[in-house]
Amino acid sequence: MEKTARAGLERVTRPRLYEQLVEQILAYIESAQLRPGDLLPAERDLAERLGVSRATLAQALVALEVLGVIDVQHGTGAVLARRPSVASVVKGLREHQSRLPEIVEARSTLEVKLATLAAERRTDQDLSAIEHALDVMAKEIDGGDRGAHGDELFHEAITAAAHSSVLAQLMAFIAEMILETRMESLGQPGRPEQSLASHRKIADAVRAQDGDAAAKAMLAHIELVSDVEPAPLAADPLRGDNASSSGLESTGI
Amino acid sequence: MEKTARAGLERVTRPRLYEQLVEQILAYIESAQLRPGDLLPAERDLAERLGVSRATLAQALVALEVLGVIDVQHGTGAVLARRPSVASVVKGLREHQSRLPEIVEARSTLEVKLATLAAERRTDQDLSAIEHALDVMAKEIDGGDRGAHGDELFHEAITAAAHSSVLAQLMAFIAEMILETRMESLGQPGRPEQSLASHRKIADAVRAQDGDAAAKAMLAHIELVSDVEPAPLAADPLRGDNASSSGLESTGI
DNA sequence: CTGGCTCACTGGACTAGCCTCTTAGACAGT
DNA sequence: ACTGTCTAAGAGGCTAGTCCAGTGAGCCAG
Missing domain, CATH: 1.20.120.530 (GntR ligand-binding domain-like)
Structure with a gap:
């Protein structure tokens, strides 16, 4: 989702490992019925189970932290945030x-x-x-x-x-x-x-x-x-989208 | 829910290096007047300049990616996202x-x-x-x-x-x-x-x-x-900002 | 001019290791 | 018994070094 690709072409980006890890950890949290405050398995443990290095797992944990899903505490472990709200907000925004x-x-x-x-x-x-x-x-x-x-x-x-x-x-x-x-x-x-x-x-x-x-x-x-159909999406030539200008500016409202 | 930190005490969390890096990189982007589409310096270069290992820098880059500030492309580099808006929203939230x-x-x-x-x-x-x-x-x-x-x-x-x-x-x-x-x-x-x-x-x-x-x-x-005084807003010692536990639950509204 | 090759450069990921922090339990001293 | 101190195991934080894999500019033969 998102980004350029005017003509349907999109720069393919090789999936990053940490992204998959985020998905898997999210799935794990769900399947294991973890509740806010619970701890995730230890990094060394998780890394081994997922078959990745600690460094890569650490990236996934950073991502989850930024998303607000967990809160990593030195010496203790990664604890589930009291509310997964942030994650749902962000996910909701991007997905649906x-x-x-x-x-x-x-x-x-x-x-x-x-x-x-x-x-x-x-x-x-x-x-x-x-x-x-x-x-x-x-x-x-x-x-x-x-x-x-x-x-x-x-x-x-x-x-x-x-x-x-x-x-x-x-x-x-x-x-x-x-x-x-x-x-x-x-x-x-x-x-x-x-x-x-x-x-x-x-x-x-x-x-x-x-x-x-x-x-x-x-x-x-x-x-x-606002009682009018949205404009038919003026097809701008190529990837022209970076320009913070153009686009949305005025929504007419 | 949850009982910790009732009295306004909050678990102090040691700041993580990658968080500082995010700040610094954000500042760098601003000072260097980088525009959407521009490239960040190479990882090895940046890591040396910032005095951290590549692994740590990688975490910071993941964070920036999740925040929507950059888009890291294998073989090319970290390119600034077309719209730094997300960053500004988040920054606005944290700073001011x-x-x-x-x-x-x-x-x-x-x-x-x-x-x-x-x-x-x-x-x-x-x-x-x-x-x-x-x-x-x-x-x-x-x-x-x-x-x-x-x-x-x-x-x-x-x-x-x-x-x-x-x-x-x-x-x-x-x-x-x-x-x-x-x-x-x-x-x-x-x-x-x-x-x-x-x-x-x-x-x-x-x-x-x-x-x-x-x-x-x-x-x-x-x-x-809402015609009541807010709680006295426990003055946070240092930069503490990782929301974490405590509070808010019900805002009474 | 085109296509294919190479190579320097960029990020991706792993490994091994050492550091600091947290916590619980042993072990005093009171 | 209670309390404070110490210690060691285990957690995450970070580094350094190494190798793998894409990218893209430039060269060169067809």
Whole structure:
């Protein structure tokens, strides 16, 4: 899953041993019915049973540690973390790729809250950034563009104005999901003027520091914008994907 | 669950070398202005520069790979992933430890939405789980307990009933933040009966499939429960950050 | 110009060994 | 009996050295 491969071709990567070990250890934990707090077999023991060297096993253990599955304690052993949640989160993210509607749903939830907070907490500087974004968007649309860049700026400015790093991180998380699912753009190219108008309403509410109005305006905006099919995945020539630019940027929301 | 570390004491864990290496490599990437697609120095080279063995460096590279920062290719080298975003999320989490109010805020945002969706989407089975959680909580409180386990069950059931894996993942994410910040409990021990009553209201709304009512009930519940000081946040001596044991279980919300 | 070969370089993995830390049990001293 | 100290076995941490296996640039013959 993931990575380049525009035309279906994908750089084959030889599987690493430690990855297999992670799988096997995970399976072992399940089959052995180990519970949080329990110890894994000793490294030397495990390595022998799995038929690998300690060094390689150590890599697998590091991976499991990073995934939050275990907690390795010097002199004691590898103990199962109290909750396999991290693992499930990460696994859930990568494997069972989340579907579009759910992502839109989560994003709208956050955006509405961000709009409310932005209205309540914005500084004058935040407001300037928001209005600057509107200017950019208006100019772009005037020039025939769909105003994607300005749109992005706008939502970033709103997020910043909410002054909540936690919510901002959650938004970043969602942005990643969108990337992983490779949805280019959730927004439709049409009606950029309408979109601009609803942005303006949000900005007005934020300027007036009216949280409820901001929430309503954001909700209306999202509903306006998200009742459209996702764009057909503009096929970019070759592997072009590294560019942090391109892609997802504006989801239209 | 689990009894260790009740009094805010935490098992000190000797820092692992590979963790430091991860930090240093991250710093190097930043300082060297490496961009996605660029190569890291060769393993032998890096190991010498950092003054560690290749085996240890290999562990650090595995960690970075799991974190999504790099992609190690046999015969080529370690190439920077197209998006360093994951790293930034993780770094943001670890460094600039998010503060309590923001976390509560984010959590309440999600919980309210989850309650709404739960009301709209619950199956009969979901409802059974929710009511079972209430039973457990009631029994616990009857027995003099503060009902933490039932509380946890309840919120898990609500989350499940909302049938949104994305939002569920965000909740898991927040749970992790709470772990990392080591907040013992956001909830107060007092008034478990009131808390149970407000849980019942939420359950009623979900049963009646009334999304708005569920949202209101959840909001009221959170406000009832969260107007208490957070636990004094045991000042961590050194860099201690491996969440590990203790705390969080139920955040009272 | 194409195809095949070579070789230097990169990561993958193993082995053997020594270090530090943890823990439990023996063995005092009180 | 209780308590503190010591010790040794066993756990993980890390290193150094060695060999194997991909990669890709460059050379050279067809």
